[in-house]
Amino acid sequence: MQNPLKSICIVGGGTAGWMAATLLSSATRGSNIKITVIESPDIATIGVGESTVPSIMDFLQTCQINLKEFIQATSASFKLGIRFDNWQTPEESYFHPFGRVGKGVNGFDFYQAWLKSLADGQLTRWLDYSPSAIMAEHERFMLRPNQSQDWVLSSYAHALHLDAVKVANYLRELCAQRGVARIEATVNEVNLDGNKFIQDLILDNEATVSSDFFIDCTGFKGLLIEKSLKVEYEDWSHLLPCNRAVVVQTEQDGQPVPYTIATAQDAGWSWKIPLQHRTGNGYVFSNQFCNDEQAIKTLLTNVSGTVLNEPRVIPFVTGKRKKILHNNCLALGLASGFLEPLESTAIHLIYKTLVHFIKYLPDKDFDTYNEQVFNQKIDIDYIEIRDFIVLHYCTSTRSDSKFWQWCQTMEIPETLKEKIHLFKERGVVEDIPGQFFSSDSWYSILEGMKIRPKKYHPLLDAFHSENLANTLNENVSTIRDTVLKMPKHYDYIQSHCQAQR
Known part of the structure; x- marks a missing residue:
């Protein structure tokens, strides 16, 4: 017998809370599920998740949000990938592009064909075969045509740089139009029933809010998932050294480029995110190797443009909840976990968690096996992203500071060790269904870090070297x-989607 949820209460606004309200209001349309957001006027949004990955486009499309209107409202610019400065050694850069790299050669993985061409004396770069990388290099952009038959136009992908506070404001207004209820109040007390399920919330205005299900978007403090339900946090600090970030905004001092810049520093790395109206800057660092004052000085020394606000230090613990779905509560955003923003995955994890949640949407029977399967799925996503971030540190050859010396001997997860070993031996990174980072992304980081496999696929020796070279050269020219x-x-921005002032 069906026993559906009748109500979902989201505690906390910000990017996570309003993304949840927007996506769930779209997914539950016609189901009579009441969605309510409780947003405290006293708790500020952290608002630093301003660089995204291509799944942001899926979120906007699923929620039927007009892209032009969204970009104008959030002062967004386009993003084709991330440029990494000084990671492998000082004064060197590499690029992690979105989308595909290369065009398949007779069914073989393109990377293998490229390795064969190098052995034959070709001198082209891996990035020469990436439309997104070449677009970024020349600061070019256009939206990808729908269902294009042109392999170049169908190969690139993009995300957005956006103002997180403006995103929350935009989604809040949209949700109001779509019938989502909003209560402006602070939760004072969380009441559990005899089975340790959340029964109701007591607000600072003395109102009581009951709901079948609750989503915890209360940030690092995890008011529901941690404080009330006592779900523990799995600490990954031994695998990722950084534990603090200092952030500041500056005036836009030029035309925004279509990529994020991540620059390695003595005790971590700094970011530069160019929006239409300003630039977001931050320094992610380890306080084992740098104090707050030093970090602020490093950040302010390296920014360009007039500083718009006081630098703000944000402490964090890398890791995730041992259960992200527990009883009648889902942890979302910072309440569910935190992976440093090196690959801009925070908003992606919010979206992916919501996609899993909708797929495994519980009913009021709250089947424990359904909860278990959901948690297994989201654990895989977190571990994949964690390992990909660790890859950037453990492959660096820098040893010019104590931080980078620590990285030389850092602990590497077994899941990542296996991937690196297979790549070094055979040039293979397996594409697993459901994974976020494609093999092309792994190849881009490993190539940027100057790690090449010992061998290419043996059957590629059957290819005629000159014909292969001509095919690859044609790819480069076409791109x-x-x-x-x-x-x-x-x-393109000025002509099609200039921000509202």
């Missing part, structure tokens, strides 16, 4: 010819 016909990134 460059296509990209150079595109408008400049800044011109």
Whole structure:
């Protein structure tokens, strides 16, 4: 017998809370599930998740949000990937592009064909075969045409740089139009029933809010999932050294480029995120190797443009909840876990968690096996992203500071060790269904860190070297010819989606 949820209460606004309300209001349309957001006027949004990955486009499409309107409302710019400065050694850069790299060669993985071409004396770069990388290099951009038959136009992908506070405001207004209830209040007390399920919330205005299900978007403090339900946090600090970030905003001092910049520093790394109206800057660091004052000085020394606000230090513990779904509560955003923003995955994890939640949406029977399967699925996502971030540190050859010396001997998860070993031996990174980072992403980081496999696939020796070289050279020319016909990134924004002032 059906026993569906009749109500979902989201505690906390911000990016996580309003993304949840937006997506769930779309997914539950016609189901008579009442969605309520309790948003405290006294708790500020952290608002630093301003660089995204291509899944943001899936979120917008699923929620039927007009892209042009969203970009204008959030002062967004486009993002084709991340440029990593000084990671492998000082003064060197590499790029992690979105989308596909290369065009398949007779069914073989393109990376293998490229390795074979190198052995034959070809001198082209891995990134020469990435439309997104070449677009970023020339600061070109256009939205990808729908169902394009052109392999170059169908190969690139993009995300957005956006103002997180403006995103929350935009989604809040949209949710009001879609019938989501909002209560402006602070939760004072959480009451559990005899089975340790959340029964109701007592607010600071003395109102009581009951609901069948609750989503905890209360940030690092985890008011529901941790304080009330006592779900423990799995600490990954031994695998990822950084535990603090200092953030500041500056005036836009030029035309925004279509990529994020992540620059390695003495005790971590700094980011630069160019929006239409300003630039977001931050320094993620380890307080084992740098104090707050030193970090603020490093950040302010390296920013450009007039500083718009006082630097703010945000402490964090890398890791995740041991259960993200427990009883009648889902932890979301910072309440569920935190992985440093090196690959801009915070908003992606919010979206992916919600997608899993909708797929495994509980009813009022709250089947424990359903909960278990959900938690297994989201654990896989967290571990994949964790390992990909660790990859950036453990492959660096820098040893010019105590922080980077620590990275030389850092603990590497077994799951990552296996991946690196297989790559070094055979040049293979397996594409697993449901994973976020494709093999092309792994190849881009490993190539950027100057790690190459010992061998390519043996059957590629059957390829005629000259024919392979001609095919690959044609790929490079086609990409460059296509990209150079595109408008400049800044011109495209000005013509199609200039921000509202």
